[in-house]
Amino acid sequence: MTNHRARRPGLPSNERLLSLQRDTFSHFWREANPANGLLPDNTHQKTAPASVAGVGLALAAYVVGVTRGFVTRAEALERILATLRFFSTSSQAGGDGSTGYQGFYYHFLDVKTGRRAWQCELSTIDTAIFLAGALTAARYFDGEAAADRELRELADALYRRANWQWAQNGGAAITHGWTPEHGFLPYRWTGYNESLLLYVLALGSPAFPASADGYNQWTSTYRWKKIYGYELLYGGPLFIHQFSHLWIDFRGIQDAFMRAKCIDYFENSRRATYVQREYAIRNPRRFAGYGEFTWGLSASNGPGPVTLRLNGKTRHFLGYSSRGVPFGPDDGTLAPWSAAASLPFAPEIVLPTIDHYLERLPRAITKYGLMCSINPTFRRPSQHKTGWVSHGHFTLNQGPVILMIENYRTGLIWRLMRRSPFIVNGLRRAGFEGGWLGTPVASQD
Numbered sequence: 001m002t003n004h005r006a007r008r009p010g011l012p013s014n015e016r017l018l019s020l021q022r023d024t025f026s027h028f029w030r031e032a033n034p035a036n037g038l039l040p041d042n043t044h045q046k047t048a049p050a051s052v053a054g055v056g057l058a059l060a061a062y063v064v065g066v067t068r069g070f071v072t073r074a075e076a077l078e079r080i081l082a083t084l085r086f087f088s089t090s091s092q093a094g095g096d097g098s099t100g101y102q103g104f105y106y107h108f109l110d111v112k113t114g115r116r117a118w119q120c121e122l123s124t125i126d127t128a129i130f131l132a133g134a135l136t137a138a139r140y141f142d143g144e145a146a147a148d149r150e151l152r153e154l155a156d157a158l159y160r161r162a163n164w165q166w167a168q169n170g171g172a173a174i175t176h177g178w179t180p181e182h183g184f185l186p187y188r189w190t191g192y193n194e195s196l197l198l199y200v201l202a203l204g205s206p207a208f209p210a211s212a213d214g215y216n217q218w219t220s221t222y223r224w225k226k227i228y229g230y231e232l233l234y235g236g237p238l239f240i241h242q243f244s245h246l247w248i249d250f251r252g253i254q255d256a257f258m259r260a261k262c263i264d265y266f267e268n269s270r271r272a273t274y275v276q277r278e279y280a281i282r283n284p285r286r287f288a289g290y291g292e293f294t295w296g297l298s299a300s301n302g303p304g305p306v307t308l309r310l311n312g313k314t315r316h317f318l319g320y321s322s323r324g325v326p327f328g329p330d331d332g333t334l335a336p337w338s339a340a341a342s343l344p345f346a347p348e349i350v351l352p353t354i355d356h357y358l359e360r361l362p363r364a365i366t367k368y369g370l371m372c373s374i375n376p377t378f379r380r381p382s383q384h385k386t387g388w389v390s391h392g393h394f395t396l397n398q399g400p401v402i403l404m405i406e407n408y409r410t411g412l413i414w415r416l417m418r419r420s421p422f423i424v425n426g427l428r429r430a431g432f433e434g435g436w437l438g439t440p441v442a443s444q445d
Helices: 013-031 052-068 073-089 124-140 146-161 196-204 212-219 256-261 265-282 336-340 347-360 395-409 412-418 421-429
Strands: 104-106 177-179 224-227 230-233 306-310 313-317
Touching: 013 052, 013 347, 013 395, 052 073, 052 124, 052 395, 052 412, 073 124, 073 146, 104 124, 124 146, 124 196, 124 412, 196 212, 196 421, 230 256, 230 265, 265 347, 336 347, 336 395, 395 412, 412 421
Parallel strands: none
Antiparallel strands: 224 230, 306 313
């Protein structure tokens, strides 16, 4: 596709960001099933199921859409209510004919029926992202009209239904998930990752709150490193440093770990963003296209799995994978969306990078904004001279672009969630202090 607004040269930064938001938003609005709010995990597969996390991102994106005038308040309210009504009334029996169990949802659901797809796991992190989206909508639609009240009541009930104590399965750290065939997965949320949001929601629950020792066990597995002169809490893929920040404003608030390091999680993500760019500049594995304005390794699609001999060197290319720096994996695949989603952390380096992707790599832009990923190194004779470009968009890549552009410009999602007593209570139970947490909030009862 050509001549998309987001790629038009000469636009001022704010207009260009608005165009990118609008194009990306259209992915959520057009691809969703309006009857139940479910939308395909990606546009690459014709029969892709819905990702529950993607639905949560859509719910928050609709709020941005109203604010930016992409859709009307009534249109967004109708879509969000259809989504929450579906989840509220769907079966929680736990079998293949249901959406979930114990207030949690299966990772993937059939877009039409809403039932479990692919015998996948009940996912605690995907449920957390869905609930974050529902709570965002509940804070935004705060009127006294019947539809607004119903939305808030549904979101509240869905959040309260999640049994985080069950998800701890007799331990401290929260489990990754569960299947009816085999029970709990053998993994728990430890090591620094996107589950910071999960723990805040689990600790803030007024019905089935997780025990605080789970959060302490989680932080005890952190890895503090010095990379390219930056000291930071390590996480290789860029999304680890972004997903919790889509919803929570970590500026100026600290838990015990961050107080000891004299920084906050926002500053940590800023440093991680600079590490990503520095890695691309140094380019230790000598991949094509890496540089000051082309960086961003994260969870994304890839050209593999395949091994090729290119320019006298054997290269192993991955499919969909969670790529990270500086320790890998790295196969030359860059995720433009992940650079854009770091905009609030380091606009001075992200804005030029967005401009570069939009202006210099037109094959990576479609009617839905930035493509999932590119790989300039992967060049077969039949392919374009600029290398491989992903053929589809993923909801988990699209959502952060919309939300983080808005957080950079207005702080909308952060301001809404700062007013949520559940978020505030979860942060305080995790030991966060300082900054905006000193502001009184309404009771959660």
